[in-house]
Amino acid sequence: MAGIRFESVGKKYSNGFHAVKDLNLDIRDKEFLVLLGPSGCGKSTTLNMIAGLEEVSDGRLLFDDQMVNYMPPHRRDVAMVFQSYALYPHKTVFDNIAFGLQMRKVPREETARRVQDAADKLEISHLLDRRPSQLSGGQRQRVALGRAMVRNPAVFLMDEPLSNLDAALRISMRAEIKDLHHAMQTTFVYVTHDQAEALTLADRIVVMKDGVVQQIGTPDDIYERPQNTFVASFLGNPPINYIDGAVEVSDGETVSFVRGDLKLKFAGETARKLASSNGREIRLGIRAEDVDETRSSGEDSLIRGKVNSVLPVGSDQFLGFDFCGEELFFRVGKDLDHALGENVALSVDLSRLHVFDKASGASLIW
Amino acid sequence: MSDVPSSSTQVVDYRRRQRLARIAQRLIIFGGSILLAVYVIAPVTWLVSSSVQTEAEIVSVPPHWIPEEPTLRNFKAIFSATEEETVTYETRSGQDPAAGGFIPSTASSLLPAMANSLTVATLVVILNLLVAVPAAYSLAKIRTWGRNATVYFILITRVIPDIALVVPFFLVIRKLGMLDTIGSLVLTYLAVTVPFSVFILLQYFEGLPDELDKAARVDGCSRFQALIRVFLPLSLPSLVAVVLFTFLTSWNEFLLALMFTQTEASQTLPILLAAFTSDFTISFSFINAAGVLAIIPPVIVAIIFERYIVSGLTAGAVKG
Ligand SMILES: Nc1ncnc2c1ncn2[C@@H]1O[C@H](COP(=O)(O)OP(=O)(O)OP(=O)(O)O)[C@@H](O)[C@H]1O
Numbered sequence: 001m002a003g004i005r006f007e008s009v010g011k012k013y014s015n016g017f018h019a020v021k022d023l024n025l026d027i028r029d030k031e032f033l034v035l036l037g038p039s040g041c042g043k044s045t046t047l048n049m050i051a052g053l054e055e056v057s058d059g060r061l062l063f064d065d066q067m068v069n070y071m072p073p074h075r076r077d078v079a080m081v082f083q084s085y086a087l088y089p090h091k092t093v094f095d096n097i098a099f100g101l102q103m104r105k106v107p108r109e110e111t112a113r114r115v116q117d118a119a120d121k122l123e124i125s126h127l128l129d130r131r132p133s134q135l136s137g138g139q140r141q142r143v144a145l146g147r148a149m150v151r152n153p154a155v156f157l158m159d160e161p162l163s164n165l166d167a168a169l170r171i172s173m174r175a176e177i178k179d180l181h182h183a184m185q186t187t188f189v190y191v192t193h194d195q196a197e198a199l200t201l202a203d204r205i206v207v208m209k210d211g212v213v214q215q216i217g218t219p220d221d222i223y224e225r226p227q228n229t230f231v232a233s234f235l236g237n238p239p240i241n242y243i244d245g246a247v248e249v250s251d252g253e254t255v256s257f258v259r260g261d262l263k264l265k266f267a268g269e270t271a272r273k274l275a276s277s278n279g280r281e282i283r284l285g286i287r288a289e290d291v292d293e294t295r296s297s298g299e300d301s302l303i304r305g306k307v308n309s310v311l312p313v314g315s316d317q318f319l320g321f322d323f324c325g326e327e328l329f330f331r332v333g334k335d336l337d338h339a340l341g342e343n344v345a346l347s348v349d350l351s352r353l354h355v356f357d358k359a360s361g362a363s364l365i366w
Numbered sequence: 367m368s369d370v371p372s373s374s375t376q377v378v379d380y381r382r383r384q385r386l387a388r389i390a391q392r393l394i395i396f397g398g399s400i401l402l403a404v405y406v407i408a409p410v411t412w413l414v415s416s417s418v419q420t421e422a423e424i425v426s427v428p429p430h431w432i433p434e435e436p437t438l439r440n441f442k443a444i445f446s447a448t449e450e451e452t453v454t455y456e457t458r459s460g461q462d463p464a465a466g467g468f469i470p471s472t473a474s475s476l477l478p479a480m481a482n483s484l485t486v487a488t489l490v491v492i493l494n495l496l497v498a499v500p501a502a503y504s505l506a507k508i509r510t511w512g513r514n515a516t517v518y519f520i521l522i523t524r525v526i527p528d529i530a531l532v533v534p535f536f537l538v539i540r541k542l543g544m545l546d547t548i549g550s551l552v553l554t555y556l557a558v559t560v561p562f563s564v565f566i567l568l569q570y571f572e573g574l575p576d577e578l579d580k581a582a583r584v585d586g587c588s589r590f591q592a593l594i595r596v597f598l599p600l601s602l603p604s605l606v607a608v609v610l611f612t613f614l615t616s617w618n619e620f621l622l623a624l625m626f627t628q629t630e631a632s633q634t635l636p637i638l639l640a641a642f643t644s645d646f647t648i649s650f651s652f653i654n655a656a657g658v659l660a661i662i663p664p665v666i667v668a669i670i671f672e673r674y675i676v677s678g679l680t681a682g683a684v685k686g
């Protein structure tokens with residue numbers, strides 16, 4: 001155990017709402033899979049179906065080739081960490097962590113040993129006698145992790161476990177969760193709407209929207225090769241910039257993007273894929289960090305505009321940039337000094353352009 | 367207060383006024399509490415006091431709050447249930463009502479009636495919990511088709527006044543051959559109390575986070591175990607409310623008991639107490655003694671369970 005397979009799985013709630021549609025997904029053994037998407041896209045629903053907390057309405061859910069559609073949660077070897085932690089208020093920390101083992105009739109000494117082990121690892125051994133109400137948010141979160149850890153489950157499920165923590169703690173807990181995955185050597189399915197968390201933790205990311213999977217891939221795939229504008233926009237800070245325009249093929253080999261005065265020459269593979277699309281209406285995507293001022297690679301890579309706003313963010317700065325009346329955001333080095341209203345030309349990294357169909361938003365190059 | 371002299375008389379003035387206001391506030395609260403206490407306690411005090419008075423002393427004006435010649439003969443009559451002193455139609459002329467000193471003919475039924483009342487109330491409480499707890503849990507945490515309709519239906523049964531149900535109940539009970547049995551009372555009291563119990567518990571269970579239920583089930587609990595091991599310990603206050611409510615309701619119920627019971631086999635305390643007032647002769651002191659006995663069990667139940675009605679038991683279940 002345990003590979004998990006979704007075969008055309010759908011979930012309809014009793015009020016008729018279709019929360020997950022035709023989900024096909026193969027979660028590999030020992031993989032760290034992250035479900036990523038905006039609020040209400042069906043991430044928790046998917047996770048709850050794995051846990052058995054929500055029934056599968058259509059299709060089949062398999063744990064290693066065994067169909068588990070109707071298997072109740074207590075028969076599945078899964079552990080789960082909830083966003084609200086859901087600690088048992090009437091039990092001590094020790095009993096909270098031990099409860100899953102007690103329910104599974106693990107011998108008393110064994111239980112005590114495993115609870116102590118987990119508590120040591122999470123540095124909460126001094127809190128074992130307390131009740132959840134006497135703990136800080138971070139401590140509760142650790143207890144919730146401990147409760148799942150001691151079980152040594154085949155599948156470890158986490159539903160936005162870090163979203164109630166403050167920013168600093170969230171980042172340090174990310175590292176701990178990654179370590180935990182290495183140490184436990186089990187399948188992790190992790191739900192978040194935080195792109196940074198997803199990119200840091202995941203072996204593979206599943207991006208969802210309105211109950212439909214948008215893309216499945218490694219963090220690199222998702223970030224570098226987004227398959228549609230939704231995925232491209234969902235990751236990246238500040239978000240990717242779009243410029244609508246058309247493909248222009250001249251001399252049969254120079255393929256460029258044209259919008260008014262702006263002309264950007266496509267490179268390599270991209271150029272080849274668009275070579276037969278002369279005149280096609282497209283939406284060009286430029287990631288905020290894919291511009292540079294210092295580079296001067298010729299006229300066909302420059303985008304000109306007026307500086308609207310300058311937002312320093314410590315390591316570098318965000319530049320609000322007015323291009324033909326559209327607001328674009330770029331991330332540039334903080335040594336660049338620009339006055340508001342100044343006209344600047346930025347050099348675009350031509351090898352990293354994203355091209356989408358204007359109507360459907362689907363990528364034309366990946 | 368500091369004894370640093372204030373620089374301005376205005377400040378002193380303000381402080382004095384504030385202190386006066388605080389004292390006045392306390393006086394008002396204190397006075398109000400006394401009034402409320404008197405209002406609640408006085409009838410009970412008179413009940414207890416008059417139960418050990420003679421009939422003559424009870425009717426004296428002004429009333430004696432503290433009996434001058436306390437007597438336990440009323441209680442003795444109830445517990446020993448001796449025949450010699452009781453008044454029957456045949457013997458009543460031998461006694462002088464004005465001097466008091468008579469005991470109603472049904473005095474000996476009092477303890478059996480009390481036993482009936484206790485049996486009925488206890489059964490109703492236990493069965494209520496057995497039915498209402500799982501019902502409320504499933505309505506609160508298992509989302510199914512028809513769930514809302516069920517809740518509304520349960521609530522609607524509660525707005526029908528009992529008096530409208532008496533005749534249908536009577537017909538059913540008679541058809542079942544349960545007239546003059548304790549079972550008839552248990553059955554009908556359940557019909558009256560279970561919806562309300564479900565309602566109380568439903569409110570409470572809905573307030574407990576869904577994720578707690580999910581956590582328990584992922585930790586290895588079946589639905590039933592999640593209910594027993596996680597929800598019940600957390601819902602103690604509402605369970606106590608249900609126990610008190612159902613116990614008191616069945617202990618005090620009159621109308622249905624009047625309809626269904628005829629003999630000592632099933633008569634409950636309220637029926638018997640009411641019967642005393644319609645005996646050939648009325649002994650107020652005896653009725654009050656019986657009344658004292660009637661309030662003892664509810665008081666004991668209230669004292670046992672009162673301390674479990676604590677709030678804040680669920681604090682810390684979820685974030686915050
Ligand atoms: N019990 C339910 N009955 C009906 N609709 C539900 C139920 N639970 C969730 N939904 C709906 O299903 C959709 C998906 O819910 P889900 O909880 O999976 O979202 P999510 O991706 O986890 O969002 P979030 O990031 O806010 O937690 C939402 O639109 C929600 O309103």
Ligand SMILES: [Mg+2]
Binds near residue numbers: 043044045159
């Ligand atoms: Mg969610």
